Amino acid sequence: MMDWPAAQRTGAAATSAPADPGIGRGRTEPVPVPLPMRVAIIGAGRGGMALLEVLHQIGTVEIVGIADRDPSAPGLTRAHEINVPVYDLAADLIQQQGLNLVMDVTGDPAVERMLHEQLPAGADLLSGQAVRLLWTLVQHESLLQAELLHAEKLAGIGSFAAGIAHDMNNPLQLILGLAENLADETDLEAIHTQARDIIEAVKRTSAICRDLTSYSRRASLRQDCLISINGKLDEALKIARYAVALQDIEIRKLYQPDVVVKGNPDELLHVFVNLITNAVQAMADQGTLTLETAVTAGTTQVRVSDTGSGIPPELLDRIFEPFFTTKPPGKGTGLGLYNIKSVIHHMNGTIAVESQVGRGSTFTLTFPHDSTVGERSAQP
Secondary structure (H helix, E strand, O other), X not given: OOOOOHHHOOXXXXXXXXXXXXXXXXXXXXXXXXXXXXXXXXXOOHHHHHHHHHHOOOOOEEEEEEEOOOOOOHHHHHHHHOOOOEEXXXXXXXXXOOOOEEEEOOOXXXXXXXXXXXXXXXXXEEOHHHHHHHHHHHHHHHHHHHHHHHXXXXXXXXXXXXXXXXXXXXXXXXXXXHHHXXXXXXXXXHHHHHHHHHHHHHHHHHHHHHHHHHHHOOOOOOOOEEEEHHHHHHHHHHHHOOXXXXXXXXXXXXXXXXXXXXXXXXXXXXXXXXXXXXXXXXXXXXXXXXXXXXXXOOEEEEEEEOOOOOOOOOOOOOOOOOOOOOOOXXXXXXXXXXXXXXXXXXXXXXXXXXXXXXXXXXXXXXXXXXXXXXXXXXXX
């Protein structure tokens, strides 16, 4: 689940590593930054929306727009959410300046003929069987992302074992003691009292099982909904305590009331559990964990801060890479922060990290603020 051991989260604030000097020059040569590929999507049905979901997460791709004659097409709704321009007519979209690639997912021969006739110079067209193959690859990539998230979540459950055993052992020992007393008890009132205590102990044990079952399940495929950020952070704290000791950790909650974000509640819970667990491990089970939520400047922000030793500056540029971990073999998947970043990007958000030697780290999640907050209820 976590991507580095506490002992290795030391370092300064984020800095850029020096580049290797040029061969024979003794000085650094600038690395050219590639220009983004400008892409237009024709068709906003399932295929168009699938392409939209993947392409908007790639930094070297700029989606110029998406076109569909059907105003209710799902891809158009998604495009509005991620601020991609929407067009009624494909002919208008492909006239945009500097277009590199047009992707036709309509399957309509008439549309394909029109695109061939009006395609601007310098632009390529992807259609027919080629775009169907691409759609298949996109769907496969989405499935792999979901499998990676679930596999990493299950791998992290192993670190919960000690906390689960401790939390379940206490009520089980109470139940055992009360049951032994009942074997010889003759006072009806005492029997009723001890029976009520047994019921409460069983409820506590059931709650532990319910929390873990809920957390370990696959993320639901339901539509994204409004989620109460404060409630989800509190739920994550309950889950994280099975993996790390919170007894000596001071927890500060700086919650702004009624902060919500649109997304998948199961995936967001996983994000918060990972960030909280990482933060506590970085403090070697002693320090201050600060959870902060706020709505400011048209965005929703969540901050998870610790007073640990920080992240080495040479690792800051790599911590979100898939399979990157500083843990010994068998102790980490290297997928924790990679999955976190993928979930946040799917929610149209960003994640940033600040770290200072001896002072700790702060992960800041920023999401677009939903202007319809007052019109719909949020999930806790």
